[in-house]
Amino acid sequence: xxxxxxKKMLFNPSNFKKNYNKNINxxxxxxxxxxxxxxxxxxxxxxxxxxxxxxxRNYSSEIKNNSISNLYELLINWEKNAKKNGTIVHWAENxxxxxxxxxxxxxxxxxxxxxxxxSMLTEESGLNNYLKKKxxxxxxxxxxxxxxxxxxxxxxxxxxxxxxxxxxEVSELFSRIHKQKITNNIEELTQQARxxxxxxxxxxxxxxxxxxxxxxxxxxxxxxxxxxxxxxxNTLPKVHVAVTSIEKCxxxxxxxxxxxxxxxxxxxxxxxxxxxxxTTGKKKQKxxxxxxxxxxxxxxxxxxxxxxxxxxxxxxxxxxxxCMNHCPVYHTIGGHPYGWVYPGPxxxxxxxxxxxNKIAGDLPYASTLCNQCGVVCPVKIPLPxxxxxxxxxxFKSMNIFKFEKIILTFWSFISKNPxxxxxxxxxxxxxxxxxxxxxNYTPSIFxxxxxxxxxxxxxKPK
Amino acid sequence: xxxxSNILKKLKNIKLSHGKKDFKIDVKKIVPNxxxxxxxxxxxxxxxxxxxxxxxxxxxxxxKILNFIQANNYSSDLFVWPSIKTLNFSPKxxxxxxxxxxxxxxxxxxxCGIAETGSLMFVSSEATPMSQSLLPESHxxxxxxxxxxxxxxxxFNKYFVEKSIDRLDRQICFIxxxxxxxxxxxxxxxxxHGPKRLLTLIVxxx
Numbered sequence: 001x002x003x004x005x006x007k008k009m010l011f012n013p014s015n016f017k018k019n020y021n022k023n024i025n026x027x028x029x030x031x032x033x034x035x036x037x038x039x040x041x042x043x044x045x046x047x048x049x050x051x052x053x054x055x056x057r058n059y060s061s062e063i064k065n066n067s068i069s070n071l072y073e074l075l076i077n078w079e080k081n082a083k084k085n086g087t088i089v090h091w092a093e094n095x096x097x098x099x100x101x102x103x104x105x106x107x108x109x110x111x112x113x114x115x116x117x118x119s120m121l122t123e124e125s126g127l128n129n130y131l132k133k134k135x136x137x138x139x140x141x142x143x144x145x146x147x148x149x150x151x152x153x154x155x156x157x158x159x160x161x162x163x164x165x166x167x168x169e170v171s172e173l174f175s176r177i178h179k180q181k182i183t184n185n186i187e188e189l190t191q192q193a194r195x196x197x198x199x200x201x202x203x204x205x206x207x208x209x210x211x212x213x214x215x216x217x218x219x220x221x222x223x224x225x226x227x228x229x230x231x232x233x234n235t236l237p238k239v240h241v242a243v244t245s246i247e248k249c250x251x252x253x254x255x256x257x258x259x260x261x262x263x264x265x266x267x268x269x270x271x272x273x274x275x276x277x278x279t280t281g282k283k284k285q286k287x288x289x290x291x292x293x294x295x296x297x298x299x300x301x302x303x304x305x306x307x308x309x310x311x312x313x314x315x316x317x318x319x320x321x322x323c324m325n326h327c328p329v330y331h332t333i334g335g336h337p338y339g340w341v342y343p344g345p346x347x348x349x350x351x352x353x354x355x356x357n358k359i360a361g362d363l364p365y366a367s368t369l370c371n372q373c374g375v376v377c378p379v380k381i382p383l384p385x386x387x388x389x390x391x392x393x394x395f396k397s398m399n400i401f402k403f404e405k406i407i408l409t410f411w412s413f414i415s416k417n418p419x420x421x422x423x424x425x426x427x428x429x430x431x432x433x434x435x436x437x438x439x440n441y442t443p444s445i446f447x448x449x450x451x452x453x454x455x456x457x458x459x460k461p462k
Numbered sequence: 463x464x465x466x467s468n469i470l471k472k473l474k475n476i477k478l479s480h481g482k483k484d485f486k487i488d489v490k491k492i493v494p495n496x497x498x499x500x501x502x503x504x505x506x507x508x509x510x511x512x513x514x515x516x517x518x519x520x521x522x523x524x525x526k527i528l529n530f531i532q533a534n535n536y537s538s539d540l541f542v543w544p545s546i547k548t549l550n551f552s553p554k555x556x557x558x559x560x561x562x563x564x565x566x567x568x569x570x571x572x573x574c575g576i577a578e579t580g581s582l583m584f585v586s587s588e589a590t591p592m593s594q595s596l597l598p599e600s601h602x603x604x605x606x607x608x609x610x611x612x613x614x615x616x617x618f619n620k621y622f623v624e625k626s627i628d629r630l631d632r633q634i635c636f637i638x639x640x641x642x643x644x645x646x647x648x649x650x651x652x653x654x655h656g657p658k659r660l661l662t663l664i665v666x667x668x
Contacts, residue, residue, distance in 0.1 A: 035648050050492050059487050066481030072473040081628045091466040143654060144645035160645055167647050190643060190651040197655065218627050228596060228641035228656025234633075235592045246469065257614040258487060271506070272579040272638045275656065280630040288560070288591040290632050300465075304472040312480070
């Protein structure tokens with residue numbers, strides 16, 4: 001059912017605790033993650049280029065509320081218009097279907113080489129591995145995706161997939177795969193990637209992209225990129241397949257213009273991304289470029305289920321990455337421990353909503369509930385609230401004899417009874433006082449360093 | 463049952479009303495209140511790492527293009543949009559408007575300029591393909607002064623004067639500066655897969 005969960009241990013949310021512990025003690029990773037804090041500062045500047053960013057957030061949140069409430073009408077209308085313009089529309093209920101549909105298109109068109117621009121949904125479906133087994137070569141063309149594809153790793157950020165890698169690591173990788181000299185100059189590395197990926201664009205017979213938005217009124221798909229690989233992928237190969245999920249549909253171009261303002265500022269701190277392509281249908285007669293066939297795959301895979309649940313708001317997400325850029329937990333552990341396609345606060349919620357409690361039930365705990373994510377979310381998803389809801393759900397489904405359940409039940413009992421609560425507080429104060437050192441700190445309890453005490457002290461109670 | 467009918471059936475059965483019904487967008491409250499669109503367009507284009515120049519007539523356009531290719535040590539091969547190949551380009555240039563042949567410079571006009579973000583709007587057609595603004599190392603885009611509008615909404619409105627919304631051209635593309643990335647250590651680098659340089663020529667008329 002969940003193709004990309006099978007193999008690697010690293011790529012599995014049920015190992016969340018093990019994996020974050022490994023990452024916390026990795027100094028190289030810490031350095032890379034620290035760098036990502038500069039997005040926090042640049043975003044602050046970027047949002048000033050509109051007169052009222054809060055109002056813009058309200059608008060985009062409302063657009064998403066409305067479109068998610070009316071998906072049925074929007075999608076039917078979208079499909080009608082897309083078909084009018086020669087788009088071939090496919091629907092898929094599960095990951096196997098997505099992969100099979102793509103393979104069928106590839107087979108029909110005798111495709112040997114596929115180029116991909118960023119697509120998180122095919123990451124979900126494990127498409128690259130699937131096509132590899134069918135002897136079809138897939139090349140990721142987004143620089144970050146290219147780096148991690150060649151180092152056999154999953155992405156660790158939805159906007160900057162190779163954010164965990166230092167330039168030295170990239171340089172080592174490139175010298176190996178490009179057979180070129182080692183350089184730590186980032187411009188030279190980018191240039192190397194340009195030169196080495198370029199032939200793939202011209203050789204490919206099929207291009208696969210995602211879609212940031214679908215526009216119901218015109219039957220269009222929209223992709224937003226900076227590198228230009230998205231445009232290459234939807235212009236050069238003879239077949240173009242866009243893989244998207246049903247909740248991406250909005251009504252019209254007025255809404256699109258507004259959503260773009262909020263997306264690019266939140267994602268990469270730009271007033272606008274370099275390339276916005278709005279694609280409607282296949283190449284027209286006599287046109288000199290463009291694909292002869294244009295397919296769009298509309299994926300459900302769990303979306304309708306989330307829509308009915310009390311975490312439906314996560315479907316408003318426009319994948320900007322602002323929540324992870326502002327998350328203290330993400331900054332400490334990086335993206336990989338989340339164990340599946342989406343990291344950070346939105347990932348904790350989406351992974352766990354899509355994969356279920358058994359596999360991804362630990363992820364909603366990856367938050368201090370500080371609400372930094374909720375404050376920056378461009379579509380006003382109440383991320384901490386949703387995480388609490390998911391924790392609640394997990395707690396309720398827990399076996400009654402589980403240690404966590406016993407402790408929490410006990411805790412909820414004493415915190416509801418002030419006299420018992422006070423009794424325990426007074427005992428705790430006495431123990432902490434007794435165990436305090438000369439500097440007025442309590443570093444351990446009876447010599448034991450557990451939980452809180454592993455990394456921190458408690459002050460001596462007065 | 464097909465996947466399509468299953469999904470649509472589920473969606474039809476889920477009754478949601480999360481949005482406000484009387485919701486209206488007032489873009490004027492969002493977009494900064496600038497007076498002169500051209501000045502703002504120019505400033506934003508430069509912020510997007512474009513080179514911005516002006517030209518009065520075709521002679522000046524020729525001169526600016528020549529200066530540009532000399533400054534970058536390019537040959538005189540130009541990959542030009544079919545729609546503008548009939549302009550009086552200087553005989554010094556070798557003009558190709560068919561299949562891309564590794565020219566270093568692509569020359570296009572554009573549908574309009576968007577002042578708010580310094581973007582150029584392109585619409586694909588037989589005479590205005592997408593390759594010229596994508597494949598060459600440098601892209602020269604000619605924009606008529608009168609075609610600079612305030613916002614993306616205005617750009618769409620201008621487009622929909624002639625087009626019916628359910629019959630769009632294959633691609634509408636907004637380009638805002640040369641291609642760039644920050645995928646290695648979040649360090650911004652100009653010139654990845656798309657053009658490394660974008661020269662915007664604002665002209666009185668074409």
